Amino acid sequence: MSNITIRNVKAILTAPNGINLVAVKVETNEPELYGLGCATFTQRCFAVKVAIEEYLRPLLIGRSVDNIEDIWQLSMSNSYWRNDAILNNAISGVDEALWDIKGKLANMPVHDLLGGKCREAADVYRHADGKSPDELVDSIKRYLDEGIRNIRCQMGAYGGMMGNNTKQVIQSPAGALVGSYYDPKQYMRNTLRMFEHVRKEIGFDVELLHDIHERLAPSDAIRFCHDLDEFKLFFIEDALPPEQVEWFSELRNASNSPIAMGELFTHPLEWKRLIAERLIDFIRVHVSMIGGISPAKKLASFAEAYGVRTALHGPGDITPVGVAAHLAIDLSIPNFGIQEFAGFSEIEKEIFPGCPELINGYLYPNDRPGLGIELNEELAARFPCEYKENLWTHARLPDGTAVRP
Numbered sequence: 001m002s003n004i005t006i007r008n009v010k011a012i013l014t015a016p017n018g019i020n021l022v023a024v025k026v027e028t029n030e031p032e033l034y035g036l037g038c039a040t041f042t043q044r045c046f047a048v049k050v051a052i053e054e055y056l057r058p059l060l061i062g063r064s065v066d067n068i069e070d071i072w073q074l075s076m077s078n079s080y081w082r083n084d085a086i087l088n089n090a091i092s093g094v095d096e097a098l099w100d101i102k103g104k105l106a107n108m109p110v111h112d113l114l115g116g117k118c119r120e121a122a123d124v125y126r127h128a129d130g131k132s133p134d135e136l137v138d139s140i141k142r143y144l145d146e147g148i149r150n151i152r153c154q155m156g157a158y159g160g161m162m163g164n165n166t167k168q169v170i171q172s173p174a175g176a177l178v179g180s181y182y183d184p185k186q187y188m189r190n191t192l193r194m195f196e197h198v199r200k201e202i203g204f205d206v207e208l209l210h211d212i213h214e215r216l217a218p219s220d221a222i223r224f225c226h227d228l229d230e231f232k233l234f235f236i237e238d239a240l241p242p243e244q245v246e247w248f249s250e251l252r253n254a255s256n257s258p259i260a261m262g263e264l265f266t267h268p269l270e271w272k273r274l275i276a277e278r279l280i281d282f283i284r285v286h287v288s289m290i291g292g293i294s295p296a297k298k299l300a301s302f303a304e305a306y307g308v309r310t311a312l313h314g315p316g317d318i319t320p321v322g323v324a325a326h327l328a329i330d331l332s333i334p335n336f337g338i339q340e341f342a343g344f345s346e347i348e349k350e351i352f353p354g355c356p357e358l359i360n361g362y363l364y365p366n367d368r369p370g371l372g373i374e375l376n377e378e379l380a381a382r383f384p385c386e387y388k389e390n391l392w393t394h395a396r397l398p399d400g401t402a403v404r405p
């Protein structure tokens with residue numbers, strides 16, 4: 001027992017790349033000792049701040065920093081209703097900060113606390129995109145030159161023209177609402193042509209991935225995965241939305257491509273059956289969206305028992321503290337699969353000194369105690385978060401029907 005208690009819990013919001021990020025700082029009764037965690041739910045960052053400061057702070061002030069699991073369980077039960085994205089992120093921010101503090105107290109990096117390294121660094125995949133197959137091949141070649149071995153290939157993001165009002169480009173009915181329109185059939189045809197071209201240009205020695213982003217009707221997704229088999233992808237990501245997971249057994253029967261699923265998951269009920277029935281090959285949750293390092297470590301062990309590997313969600317809307325938390329898990333579990341990595345901007349590295357480093361396609365931790373990341377609060381404050389409407393979430397089919405983005 002350390003006799004160290006929580007003095008304050010605060011949310012620190014910053015948007016250095018124009019993307020809203022939420023970090024949590026847990027301060028202790030030892031003036032120099034604090035922990036940082038990631039609580040980034042970019043689309044609802046201000047709601048997460050309220051959950052942290054109005055609800056978790058009064059619950060946690062004065063409690064010992066020692067008992068991370070007890071604090072996690074208490075925080076999860078305290079709202080009675082649980083496992084939504086806002087509350088999970090708030091809990092994650094505290095959970096990761098407490099692991100950071102424990103690491104600092106033990107003078108060990110968090111991956112050591114979790115059992116030590118199974119590997120020195122995490123193999124990553126990066127995102128290549130282009131408006132045409134040729135543009136995409138150029139983007140892939142740039143990554144290959146940097147030593148990246150695994151590359152996600154998209155053409156116009158997820159089915160084309162993300163984030164723009166595209167109703168004029170796609171033939172939609174008169175009076176159709178503004179939105180980010182996409183045509184599923186066209187997307188499938190274009191993507192198959194794209195992979196044909198890419199494999200012809202770069203061969204089969206490079207690992208390629210693809211993200212369907214849950215955008216297809218189940219029967220279309222199943223046939224599309226079957227059609228993608230010939231390109232021998234490392235995995236196909238999010239082929240179906242969480243609301244349609246029952247279709248995964250049909251998909252398994254139709255396609256032999258490895259399946260990765262889960263970036264939208266927030267509740268254990270969403271992954272239990274998929275893993276236990278071996279309907280997916282990679283579980284790719286976003287650690288802060290499920291409540292932090294504590295539940296993610298348990299999920300990884302559960303998946304290990306069924307031969308399912310991890311591919312933790314690593315988009316641009318995550319703090320470097322969150323990336324360090326992902327990395328602590330990646331390094332310390334035997335069933336690590338791959339890590340998605342969006343990179344850090346120079347200003348992000350200044351705000352969060354200690355960012356993990358990418359060398360030849362491997363992401364390395366800095367091996368400092370805890371999660372190893374600091375936060376320059378003054379600099380962070382110069383990039384305030386603001387609410388912006390995300391047009392890409394206004395996804396619509398050609399006839400104007402609103403669908404999941």
Ligand code: MG
Pocket residue numbers: 211213237238263
């Ligand atoms: Mg994805």
